[in-house]
Amino acid sequence: MSKKMIGYIITALLVGALIFIMVENSIGQKQTVEAPITQASQADALQEEEEGLAQYSLAPDFTLETLAGETVTLSELKGKKVILNFWATWCPPCKAEMPHMESYYSKLTDEDQVELIAVNVTESERRGIGEVEKFVASYELSFPIPLDKTAEVTHMYGVFSMPTTYMIDTQGRIAQKVIGPLDEKTLNELVDSMD
Numbered sequence: 001m002s003k004k005m006i007g008y009i010i011t012a013l014l015v016g017a018l019i020f021i022m023v024e025n026s027i028g029q030k031q032t033v034e035a036p037i038t039q040a041s042q043a044d045a046l047q048e049e050e051e052g053l054a055q056y057s058l059a060p061d062f063t064l065e066t067l068a069g070e071t072v073t074l075s076e077l078k079g080k081k082v083i084l085n086f087w088a089t090w091c092p093p094c095k096a097e098m099p100h101m102e103s104y105y106s107k108l109t110d111e112d113q114v115e116l117i118a119v120n121v122t123e124s125e126r127r128g129i130g131e132v133e134k135f136v137a138s139y140e141l142s143f144p145i146p147l148d149k150t151a152e153v154t155h156m157y158g159v160f161s162m163p164t165t166y167m168i169d170t171q172g173r174i175a176q177k178v179i180g181p182l183d184e185k186t187l188n189e190l191v192d193s194m195d
Contacts, residue, residue: 175193
């Protein structure tokens, strides 16, 4: 085999590897919404009322300190619909959804009984809290930003890709899980579909 032929083979292998990596990355970023479960399964879940991540199970409780120095405890929000979002500053889909989140949040009133909690996975931030502060300022975010400094809550909720959003109903149960960025229209639809 000539050196020229070996060069072509190596080039073809590198191009193939790059295409494979690009396809894998694009598949991982697609938005998925977990399908609702049947009425019978819903009744079983309601009877058990166990804490967990299955649809209609109680959302695991947590308390985190926010970027503003306040504390947020999920169980204290029972009676409200809660949008529980997990994100990081380095995540491009998180950057894409933040203007939608802020627009949605800015239109909420007390009568809506909806709370948006955007948990920053601070443990994954290479530049620390300073980077989170810059991000929040640049996007002019006004909703609570709890800091998950040890990623304990992130792991408790089984978050593997960001953004991931849990829709929690007025009873404190998980109504829906969405992996990937949300826009304002989808946020409205998801909140309206909850009790």
